[in-house]
Amino acid sequence: MSSCQESRFRGVTDEQWALIGPLLPSNAGKKGHPFRDDRPVVDGIIHRFRTGVAWRDVPRGEFGPWQTLWKRHRRYAGDGTWDRVLQALLADADAKGLITWDVSVDATIARAHQHATNTTRPDQDTGAGSNHKNLPLELVEPDGHGIGRSRGGLTTKIHHAVDASGRPLAVVVTGGQRNDGAMLEQVLDDIRAPRPGGGRPRTAPDSVAADKAYATGVNRRMLRARGIKTVIPEKSTEIASRKRKGSAGGRPPPFDTDAYKARNVVERSFNRIKQWRGLATRYDKLAITYRAGALIHACLTWAQLLGDTP
Incomplete structure (x- = not known):
């Protein structure tokens, strides 16, 4: 295979893998076959989300059997591996002053x-796939599978x-009909940057900027109670x-108009994440596997930054 073809299938750079690879779990000493090299498996998972192909159509010659992927x-x-990887990368980035x-x-x-939609689910799902905390799959996956x-239509x-x-x-x-503002507290609860030297992890930002969908008294009181500056218009x-x-x-x-002008960075983050066709359109039946794709994208983003930082 030519170097051009190899780069087309590669999902993780050497610099990114040096940071992510050691954070992935091993099944050494456990029942079953030991894991082979994780890198082609992770590359195959990334390829599937980047291209949006069915799992069976991921090239076997480059990544191995689709069943393994x-x-x-x-x-x-299901076990929260990508949450822990992201938290470890955030801890490193925060220690270096990059956040x-x-x-x-x-x-x-x-x-x-x-x-993704040929599953049994309630008509209006309000569950969220997040905050694994090592819970079993049946306690993590929302009843409506986040659709x-x-x-x-079904979103x-x-x-x-x-x-x-x-x-x-x-x-x-969450399901596509879920109100944005109602999810603010849970989104903030999902932020976790452990301290490398121990102690309580960083979970609270200095300020939160959001559009008018989040402009409720409940959200303003919640942010005020947490000591977080509110940048939300009325x-x-x-x-x-x-x-x-x-x-x-x-x-x-109070409303800081200058700070609010920087809120568009979250819109640009969606532009980047939707370059992966498997995230721009949801093909996954399970909310946790779809969310894991978004977490992998986040991990690569931080690993790239850390790899470029001396």
């Missing part, structure tokens, strides 16, 4: 392909929290209601 992906998605904790939050919708019926939604440079800190998957209905009440309506909440 699927089983490993299912295992790593700016002015966070932007938003959500994007992906259409669910018919291969809901919205105006666009799924990726909720993102990104740092000031647009690099992902948290990924939560809805026009809130402004009108406050003005009707006169002096009883109170003062408008």
